Amino acid sequence: MLEVKGITKKFGELQALNNVSFEVGKGECLGIIGPNGAGKTTLFSIISGFLKPDKGDVRFRGTSVVGKKPSCLAKMGLVRTFQLIKVFKNMSVGENLLVANSNNLDFEKEILKLVDLWDKRDTIANNLSQGELRRLSIGMALATNPKVLLLDEPFSGLSVKEAERLSEIIKQLESDGITQIIIEHKLKELFGITDRVLVLNFGEVIFKGYAEDAIKDKKVIEAYFGKKYVTG
Numbered sequence: 001m002l003e004v005k006g007i008t009k010k011f012g013e014l015q016a017l018n019n020v021s022f023e024v025g026k027g028e029c030l031g032i033i034g035p036n037g038a039g040k041t042t043l044f045s046i047i048s049g050f051l052k053p054d055k056g057d058v059r060f061r062g063t064s065v066v067g068k069k070p071s072c073l074a075k076m077g078l079v080r081t082f083q084l085i086k087v088f089k090n091m092s093v094g095e096n097l098l099v100a101n102s103n104n105l106d107f108e109k110e111i112l113k114l115v116d117l118w119d120k121r122d123t124i125a126n127n128l129s130q131g132e133l134r135r136l137s138i139g140m141a142l143a144t145n146p147k148v149l150l151l152d153e154p155f156s157g158l159s160v161k162e163a164e165r166l167s168e169i170i171k172q173l174e175s176d177g178i179t180q181i182i183i184e185h186k187l188k189e190l191f192g193i194t195d196r197v198l199v200l201n202f203g204e205v206i207f208k209g210y211a212e213d214a215i216k217d218k219k220v221i222e223a224y225f226g227k228k229y230v231t232g
Contacts, residue, residue: 077147131162
């Protein structure tokens, strides 16, 4: 569904990404983790068209999409959310979905029920809780009928109950065949929903594989906690 090949990006002398490669299949949920400054958000920005790589390629459903605008990618089915929630706070929940895609009104009820906001469809977004706003932003992304959904820190600022509800939604999207790639610092929540994880550190991939193996990997432990915590 999505193939990232040798992505490299520098900002002046800063090497943000260096030869990053991975693949994600249809309906798979991949987690991307790493310390602050590892290059996670830069990688998302390149995949979603907000930045152009210095080297490498991004192939979506077999087609190279490097250089295409985010709006074009969204129409193709490659959609991103942001860590800082972006909704129209002076509009109702239903109106936000309308802005996201006025041609997808037939699915408004289905989407709002999925993200548990149907009963608040007439509520002004500014009156929603942090968890509800997060779910609304995901609902807006779903209104575009994505094939691949990039979620940036979806659990940020959520209560335990809100995080549990969001986990249920992400699992439902996975069962519906929507491919998801998730950047997240809350590893407990992430490891409960992902099939595999990719670990970045200083712009390079230091681990690919299952979450339970990542937490035992020496390079991962060193990246998060320092050499003194590495044993064996």
